[in-house]
Amino acid sequence: MLTRRQIRIKTFQALFAYYHSTIDVNAGVANLYKSFESIYELYLFELRGILEVRNLALELIERRKQKIKPTFEDLHPNLRFVNNKILLRLANDPKVAKAFEKKKINWGDDRELIGRIFQQLLKSEAYLTYMNGTSGMDDLEFILWLYSAFFANNEIVHQLYEDKNIHWAEELEPAQMLVCQTLQNIAEEKSNILCDIFKDESDRQMPEILYRKTIENDKYLEELIIKKIANWEPDRINISDMILMKMAICEFLFFEEIPVKVTINEYLDLSKLYSTPKSRIFINGIIDKIAQELTEQHIAIKTGRGLLQE
DSSP states (O other), X not given: OOOHHHHHHHHHHHHHHHHTSOOOHHHHHHHHHHHHHHHHHHHHHHHHHHHHHHHHHHHXXXXXXXXXXXXXXXXXXXXXXXXXXXXXXXXXXXXXXXXXXXXXXXXXXXXXXXXXHHHHHHHOHXXXXXXXXXXXXXXXXXXXXXXXXXXXXXXXXXXXXXXXXXXXXXXXXXXXXXXXXXXXXXXXXXXXOSOOSSSSHHHHHHHHHHHHHHHXXXXXXXXXXXXXXXXXXGGGSXXXXXXXXXXXXXXXXXXXXXXXXXXXXXXXXXXXXXXXXXXXXXXXXXHHHXXXXXXXXXXXXXXXXXXXXX
């Protein structure tokens, strides 16, 4: 499942688009959840890619058996790779097959790239030693290596993703996290190996609430921020800084279970990605003061885990 940081990032991107367009709020929410579906589709596409490598191995074994004069090795192939327990579970899990079918996930014309990956795999030392049992890697470790070497860190594969969907380039990290979690789920013999996008209903609702509340309370949030800025006009504030601060204040106000310090730290980290080098200090000074004020006035009320100070 996605982390709350990844949920915040997607929500920030949706709000940034809203403040730069005339998009309807409901349409914005719909687009926001489509972006999460896009991550899920990339995740499934990567899982399908791993299975396509196995499929090519099976096809090669069959072709060799069909030779006019097959060798002993052709008739008695090393099946360690195609019988890798991680790949077997992935290939035979009905929920995985159903997800592929529902989302129409297949490599189609792009299978040629899988062919190149397979040829590189066959020549790799890691594959050769795995097949003869001297690599020291178990089934999970080998598939994680394969995924890392030929998918997760393959610029040609990344370019293909970007060509297929312009958003996939920025969605690669969360999709990769889901792939690795799925492989780990198989190793742990869990009944449901596929990952959900959201951990629970609270996380599922978080992006919509954060998106809507930021927009609905825009004027109030901006007033809180302006009061803390000496000798600054609102128009001089970087739009990314303003959105991040508004989102943080919304968390203070509407997410009772999230501790104030967690919210502050999360948005300071996001400022490193989406704002200027000096933004961290600027944002920290503003939202820290607002948090203190809202808490003292009993406007920002925290419960449960939200009461934690760290």
